[in-house]
Amino acid sequence: MPFALMGIPAAFVIGAVGFAARSAPAGRHARVLRHHLGWGSVLSAIGLAVMLLTAWATYGDQYYDDLEWAGIFLASVMGGVLFLFGLGPFVPWLLGLLGRSAVRLPPPVRLAARDLAGNRARTAP
Incomplete structure (x- = not known):
């Protein structure tokens, strides 16, 4: 049964890689679109809220039967997956920021x- 439950988060992880790859700009000097960053922020906030709610719900010392435990476990995993899904567009944005500020780095690190930063579409996922 746990393997069947892990199929849903695995599908979201595959979607997160696609979302990160799609949000990466095609060119070296292109910028990440703001609506990708906005959706990423919203998804990350929802995922963080779900993880906080599941942690708050399990704070008391209660006994959970198998079905309740599986639901709480799936909710917490889904919250983590949504959080990571939302962080996808920030990777190309951070790589572009790193490339623009590379002037002050030593030559090997700068290269x-x-x-x-030049290959953000391949580096992001």
Whole structure:
């Protein structure tokens, strides 16, 4: 039964990789669209709220039967997946920020940072 429950979060993880890849700009100097960052922020906030609610719900010392335990476990995992799903668009944005600020880095790190920033579509997922 736990393996069947893990199929749902696994599907969301696959979607998160696609969302991160889609939110990455195609060009080296292009910027991440604001609506991708907005949706990412909303999804991260929802995921964090779900994780906080499940942690608050299980705070008391109660006995849970198997079905309640599975539901709480699935809700907490889904909250974590939504949180990570929402962080997807921030990876290309942070890589672009790193590439723009690479001027102040030492030469080997600068080359690596610019390479990462130039290939954000492949680096993000």
